[in-house]
Amino acid sequence: MSCQLKVKERDGVINPIFTCQPAGAQFASIGVKDCIGIVHGGQGCVMFVRLLISQHFKESFEIASSSVHEDGAVFGATNRVEEAVDVLLSRYPDVKVIPIITTCSTEIIGDDIDGVINKLEDELLAEKFAGREVHLVPVHTPSFVGSMISGYDVAVLAFVKKFAKKSEPTDKINVITGWVNPGDVTEIKSILKDMDIDATVLFEIESFDAPIMPTGNSVGHGETTIQDLQGTANAKGTIVLNRYEGGKAATFLEKKFKVPSVVSQTPIGIRNTDSFVHNLKEMTGKPIPESLVYKRGVALDAIADISHMFLAEKRVAIYGAPDMVIGLAEFCLDLEMKPVLLLLGDDNGGYAKDPRIKALQENVDYDMEIVTNADFWELENRIKNEGLELDLILGHSKGRFISMEYNIPMVRVGFPTFDRAGLYNYPIVGYGGAKWLAEQMANALFTDMEYKKNKEWLLNVW
């Protein structure tokens, strides 16, 4: 009876769980207002990431490419960045922030992005765009390092580093959400509002679910402004919801500007949300209000109807973003379920030191495996060839075929969830998220019982 943390033994990947770093940087970039990133590399690095994001949100977001072709790969392509910045600024008068996001190809050929940015600032911006506020932000995200998760982390750090500026201290706190859904942001903001906390929610994507309006062109965009980013240096503290998606920036703010940071438990589930609101209270001195006690109670009430009757003992595999996977596993344990396999899709050396993983290793009283640098074959092979029995899969849509192939019910969670409608509207964090998740899991099991006619009569009198 043990919880083992292991690295995938095979080299290479059969069905990847994650894409590469530039995707994470691109996602962070669309959380910033008046910002269009330029991805310095081949066109596919942008075209497919834009498609991926639009598959998830059913929206389109603007990200540009420096369109590196063969000559650039041979002779260097910094001129492509110069041209791209010029063209972009000339045609998009509202753009103020342009992150230059590198890829594997331009990191290998060694294009000096920081040098180009200096040159552009001295020449193009000073001359052609004099008087216009423009910020160029270098974001180094070689695809052969880390994953989309670390790419998000690196980009958040790059933005904060670029803008954070010490002036008068404020009563605000910084909240770095990480790679979440609009539904999560709404939930977090509602907690902050309940506690009467003035917070800067960073890389804020709540309005990504944009409407069709009777006139005009209403597109979703990030809400985080340059002022928001500048002000991060003057905040009372920083709370990071996902340590691998924003932790670097929090550490930076702490070291450079003495802004204390709390890398919170990812607020998935009741217990982790309790920790989150406790951290908020500690940081701001604001009490936890009755309204949250009520919302927590509503969630507990809903969960009481399903947890020990239906969810207990159910064997779950969870994959995706590390903080989300860990948070879900913790919540599943609280729900009396058995997460038996956790798959983390990259090789971050920090996982072994993660206190949450250590706690699992010390306390889990059945066989659990946590595989890092994992791919989907780690899941499928165990089901197909090693007798792994599962009642439920939690993860994003790229794993949909495993669920279908082996008839295992699945709750879509994380990014991307392109094969289900509207999931981005719903939170998985906070008390509301806990309730929604537990209900989704129960409903998935119910549908499966009915579909397979497996004790479906249980629900006659529930």
Add this chain to the structure above:
Amino acid sequence: MPLHEFDCSKVIPERKQHAVVKGREEDLTSCLPKGYLNTIPGSISERGCAYCGAKHVIGTPMKDVIHISHGPVGCTYDTWQTKRYLSDNNNFQLKYTFASDVKEKHIVFGADKLLKSNIIDAFKAFPDIKRMTVYQTCATALIGDDIEAICDDVMEEMPDVDIFVCNSPGFAGPSQSAGHHKINIAWVNNKVGTVEPEITSDYVINYVGEYNIQGDQEIMQDYFKRMGIQILSTFTGNGSYDDLRGMHRAHLNVLECARSAEYICDELRARYGIPRMDIDGFGFKALAGSLKKIGLFFGIEDRAQAIIDEEVARWQPELDWYKERLKGKKLCLWPGGSKLWHWAHTLEEDLGIRIVSVYTKFGHQGDMEKGISRCSEGALAIDDPNELETLEVMEKLKPDLILTGKRPGEVAKKVRVPYLNAHAYHNGPYKGFEGWVRFARDIYNAIYSPLHQLAFTDISKDDFATDKGFMTRRMISDVDLDDEVKNNTELREYTGGFDSVSKLHDREYPEFESQSAPAAAE
């Protein structure tokens, strides 16, 4: 020259050479936009890369192959599960994708050993699959791994496997089109002629440039089989690796998407003397003409005609039901490459739709030549469009529908223009006679969506009707229709089901007596 200058692109003067309006009595030589040039950085073009052109468009539809990309994981992830090319091999090629997962240490010290162990692991994981394609990516092209040598090594150690190498890194050319070219040539150079196929008919074709989107290939295969034609291989939708190694024995290459696959046809003509015949699988008139052309080539026009008669009798009344309701609608035809000329005239001929704009993301001037010649006066043709330009066009031309990709479709949605997925289709397949009716049905459903109308109402300002709890499509589409048409009992809406492909799997085909290859039939 009727060049078109976009307001949003005035600051990039060279863009003016990339858009034209087809004017009255214009000669193609004066109204061709420039095409297939390097992309303008920062323009927010819709182009992809040469890797995706090779791997994602042409390579991966092959159904019995382990498709492994040698590079960091992103290229593989990003090109996985974003297409609808099916296969009768339980969709193996859709479900599984492989990457060597190159990391920093491999960039520094080389990734050849990594690739080799990957290849072996992949074959081990899927012991029934004996064929593989290895795709180079930007990273491994730049570090210079000798992929061929590694694969030769493996093939020596594992004699029952065969591996194809495709060197088409993302940066190799202005767009995905460069990748189409590279994989065409690599396949004909390295794999064609390495298997001797069994010939079972007097009439043997390769079906080329067909990617089995939602089952297109299976629809066309049905017609060919009914004509007694042997399909030696399909390049590449629903295609089998070993069948494609025997392409050199066909009597005719029947080519659909000339943009992505004319290269291999031209090489097969030069090297093996196999003629190339370009066809259209889309549209009643165009498809009928194509089937007749193939029949004529083999001297079996009667068989082609019999199919056309049967299919037209079955489906024309349904196509015409839609035609009556779609006549005069304005449509922007904004696909990737070949559909601009596959669809421009067919939509006009068969459905009376007006194509007000065509564009191509990665097409060449030849595609524009064909596309412009096939659409009507006044059409705006755009090469390598970008986001602002497409918004400007939608604003000015106010089309009733655009045919484009998923993400640009989301852009259109926000300016209240419905879209159909031109690459992956909505409810396809769209090839074949029934497929074309499905396409008409999808266009009708998009344009006459009762909710679409509501998108234009500003409830805070406008007067609007409150006397209705619903509208049907026909309450909108039939308002101005003649009673004669409305009451016509011959015409009917589409009567096929959700799945128009699976029924073909159990179909029995006529046996035609072979003149020259009786023994081979056994």
